[in-house]
Amino acid sequence: MTERQGNGPVDRTNEYVRIEHVTKRFGDFVAVDNVTLSIFKGEIFCLLGGSGCGKTTLLRMLAGFEAPTSGRIFIDGQDMADTLPYERPVNMMFQSYALFPHMTVEGNVAFGLEQEKLPRKEIAQRVAEMLDTVKLGELARRKPHQLSGGQRQRVALARALVKKPKLLLLDEPLGALDKKLREATQFELINLQEKLGVTFVVVTHDQEEAMTLASRIGVMDRGEIVQVGTPTEIYEYPNSKFVADFIGSVNMFEGRMIEDEPNYVRIQTPDLPCTIYVDHGISAAPGATVWAAIRPEKIDIEREEPAGRDNRARGVVRDIAYMGDMSIYLVKIDGGKMVRVTLPNSVRQLSERISWDEPVWLTWDASSPVILTQ
């Protein structure tokens, strides 16, 4: 059994793509701002960000459709500055799939191989194999407009993969699919990637998609890469308010550090009557303004007053969103701030559950808050 690549460890010795101080301007607009990034062989790297953050521009520069205004891109150690798109060892799966409407599924998949001037027999064989891999063998003679969205997505994938690229670029690969299909396809993508050993660079605005697919995520904001890390690192150790807020939801308490010891810190915030006690040290000047970010699932709701003086708040449940597997509680704490808490619905009896307008206590572990300085 090989280890699952999806969220598994990354082999950081084998750099495949290196992006060095790449900037792209369109007129006055800076789409990509001084990005430096390494992508390793065999990983699924996700570029995650909101619309207009420059992630697609960065991808298009890897494919060669845009030239960087400054900076350099290396693929497999080679500078790509003068390499045209059709000469790069890279294939791309387009957001719109860009299937050739006048060709059959087979014709679409064979197109790339025909450009390599391979013998007819080999082309037919590789196309058939690839179509079997993506389970489209029976639809080989259909035209794209006779396929469903999911099938088209698989044709696009097959067309890009049949050339056996070392690097596959995927622009919002699952964006056009509905939720169920998207989840199923995510795992298919990961399996395929493991099987073929291709390096994937995926652009997405969907953080769930990034979380499931990626071995590492690069979060982008306004043309810059703000954090690079594994999904766990990004979620549990965000390095800025932007990342903490962008990935998942978070309760943010602005405050001042009043005690700063190597093994703990204490933060005072106007939102809470008590202080926030964190059981690890951070590097920030004492007295500096910091933000304590606490994920909703790391907060507990209790009816009884909890022991201890720190890390607790009294409030009233204002709203409950029932999601089936879990519920989201919006609790208005005494200072007036709304705090979001998620609890798994592990008990079926409704009477056991906390309901609207109930006075409750919120507590969290001393290890839960992430202290952010920017």
Add this chain to the structure above:
Amino acid sequence: MARSQVRQPQKPPIDAWGAGRLGLIFSLLFRYGPPRWSQYVRKHWAGKRLVIGVPFLWLLMFFAVPFVIVLKLSFSEVRLAMPPYAPLIERVSEMAYAVNVNLGNYAFLLSDPLYASSYIYSVKVAAIATFFCLLVGYPMAYAIARSAPTMRSVWLMLIILPFWTSFLLRVYAWVGLLKTDGLINQALGVLGLGPYTMMYTDFAVYIGIVYSYLPFMILPLYSNLEKHDLTLLEASADLGAGPIKSFLRITLPLSFPGIIAGSLLVFIPSVGEYVIPSLLGRSDQLMIGRVLSDEFFANRDWPVASAVSIAMLLLLVVPIVLFQRYQNRELAGARR
């Protein structure tokens, strides 16, 4: 899987705006023209009938009725009278009517090689001129379709602008350019070349047709090329095809409907072209339009002239039907 099985290509429902059998001009007009109202129309049946009724009435009055008259004429006999033909249904006596169906006119067309050679010559000239029109028009349409959106209407305006001058005048202008002591030969003379005989040759006719009908080639091609999804070309480049390969494998096949439409719009009127060959063309070989007009005005043989035009129509119906079949197939393909 079961769901996808259902998605077989279906014969397209006849579009309210007549991609069906309402005739070539009609379908071309509305294919590249106004928005699809068919959805709305389908919901409101009475309105639909009314809406289709208007163009039907138009076609009936200005196409079907004249056509029947010409058809009737082509079966009658020439007479030195006014009108110069025998009536098809003649009252012989109080009780009896005679129907004079005369196939002689068609037999005459077959017997005299003048007609056959004119037909063949017309088709040849029209085909060659259409080909050159495509050769000149395609790059122009392509350039316009790829130019900045704000500039496109300017270029299109320039393409249409010559229409504002009389067609006859513009063809006459070519006489001044092409004749032996004309502008072109004078210019060439400065360079020490020529003079060349260009007037009254096939070459002059090609020039005239290409020049006059170029907009009819460019407009449908433009409207096709302008709709192309440019990411297809990126995908093609990404898969390893250079610019020329991409053009031949992607752009060209996808512009086929535009090529067909433009070619027919040039070819069909060119076959029956009268003014251009009369002013610029050879005198020893007539095009069918000239033959028709001679029969009609010089010989005053209306029945033979009618037979000539019916034969010409049949000659053109073949490409029209082929086109419509192709177009319907395309429509079926375009709809999901």
